[in-house]
Amino acid sequence: xxxxxxxxxxxxxxxxxxxxxxxxxxxxxxxxxxxxxxxxxxxxxxxxxxxxxxxxxxxxxxxxxxxxxxxxxxxxxxxxxxxxxxxxxxxxxxxxxxxxxxxxxxxxxxxxxxxxxxxxxxxxxxxxxxxxxxxxxxxxxxxxxxxxxxxxxxxxxxxxxxxxxxxxxxxxxxxxxxx
Amino acid sequence: xxxxxxxxxxxxxxxxxxxxxxxxxxxxxxxxxxxxxxxxxxxxxxxxxxxxxxxxxxxxxxxxxxxxxxxxxxxxxxxxxxxxxxxxxxxxxxxxxxxxxxxxxxxxxxxxxxxxxxxxxxxxxxxxxxxxxxxxxxxxxxxxxxxxxxxxxxxxxxxxxxxxxxxxxxxxxxxxxxxxxxxxxxxxxxxxxxxxxxxxxxxxxxxxxxxxxxxxxxxxxxxxxxxxxxxxxxxxxxxxxxxxxxxxxxxxxxxxxxxxxxxxxxxxxxxxxxxxxxxxxxxxxxxx
Numbered sequence: 001x002x003x004x005x006x007x008x009x010x011x012x013x014x015x016x017x018x019x020x021x022x023x024x025x026x027x028x029x030x031x032x033x034x035x036x037x038x039x040x041x042x043x044x045x046x047x048x049x050x051x052x053x054x055x056x057x058x059x060x061x062x063x064x065x066x067x068x069x070x071x072x073x074x075x076x077x078x079x080x081x082x083x084x085x086x087x088x089x090x091x092x093x094x095x096x097x098x099x100x101x102x103x104x105x106x107x108x109x110x111x112x113x114x115x116x117x118x119x120x121x122x123x124x125x126x127x128x129x130x131x132x133x134x135x136x137x138x139x140x141x142x143x144x145x146x147x148x149x150x151x152x153x154x155x156x157x158x159x160x161x162x163x164x165x166x167x168x169x170x171x172x173x174x175x176x177x178x179x
Numbered sequence: 180x181x182x183x184x185x186x187x188x189x190x191x192x193x194x195x196x197x198x199x200x201x202x203x204x205x206x207x208x209x210x211x212x213x214x215x216x217x218x219x220x221x222x223x224x225x226x227x228x229x230x231x232x233x234x235x236x237x238x239x240x241x242x243x244x245x246x247x248x249x250x251x252x253x254x255x256x257x258x259x260x261x262x263x264x265x266x267x268x269x270x271x272x273x274x275x276x277x278x279x280x281x282x283x284x285x286x287x288x289x290x291x292x293x294x295x296x297x298x299x300x301x302x303x304x305x306x307x308x309x310x311x312x313x314x315x316x317x318x319x320x321x322x323x324x325x326x327x328x329x330x331x332x333x334x335x336x337x338x339x340x341x342x343x344x345x346x347x348x349x350x351x352x353x354x355x356x357x358x359x360x361x362x363x364x365x366x367x368x369x370x371x372x373x374x375x376x377x378x379x380x381x382x383x384x385x386x387x388x389x390x391x392x393x394x395x396x397x398x399x400x401x402x403x404x405x406x407x408x409x410x411x412x413x414x415x416x417x418x419x420x421x422x423x424x425x426x427x428x429x430x431x432x433x434x435x436x437x438x439x440x441x442x443x444x445x446x447x448x449x450x451x452x453x454x455x456x457x458x459x460x461x462x463x464x465x466x467x
Binding site for chain 2: 016018034035036038057058059060062065071072073074076077078079081082125128129144146147148
């Protein structure tokens, strides 16, 4: 299903669509879309995964951050056709077997959110940050999250949440490695 | 925020990209990382009828050192440049400039070729490309051209690229011996774009005097430029805090500075002097 705005913006018959196949959280979604459909609108409108939020739609706020082929990207700054054949992870793909991801658990425990609008993007970006640097300093966390805006928390508890998640994820790795 | 309708086509090779560009002419735009073009299309500042996606051409994403020069493929992302050991060793100020662009998400998608072709007056790379006497290699229907950075950046959002030409590679001569470089920037807080960014390269001779020096400045004028007056004042001299300070008075001599809501022209010129000095101090220190 195309978002309503796209269905009505062109007279019927003039819509040129293209088939895209995008895997999101392990599930394949296939749809005919207009080339100008943004990836965020594909995720929300076609796949029905509304955990990815639309904030500024101008590449600034980071609320729409997802992982595309392992890289954190702002899904409002890509057309869905560009992601044809890609493998995406959204916030809905973070919890496994009913267990929250350590980042989700830490945002909860450390009160890393108030209204929650920015949270899903924050978590996806923090995921990338920790994948590249398992033990970031406070400054590195703040620098790593410059592409994600929060209007509620003042960032303090977001930084604490990422620090806590970093500890949890290291512990899990150590357990796995038999330390 | 919905772009005008367009036709989308994927180029599967560099040659195909050139012929598609030739076929569609002015109606088409190339799409690489899309982090300049897509926002412009959503704001309808750009409304190409056709998008030729070259973002999947992995053959254009590489960093290598060959015969004393760094060769960087046009589709190399800012993140790859920022984290490349080869770039960090051969051209540290380019790695620093890449790391200063936008944020993690932008650096994951944005490419050096796209950035130079877009030629934003506040982009980070041009300062370093000018300071290192880099060459931009392009490919068009009539073959390959090598364009010196000082000829490539013509004006605000305007380059020497001809219609039908694609940026293929950036080549940067690597300095050997006692050489150091640094990129420092005063950024607009919300966008991260440079209000003033300075890249300095310094080579020292055996006696510790400055044998080669270059200063590239971005964000201040309509296009990035070299601080020629500063370079002349430093060449052949022993670096000292006093000398660097006085030489940098001439950093933006004769330049008409941009004047906007973010910074007045006078403030930008002040920043140029101060950031030129700081970048040079760092480059001298790194040259050891």
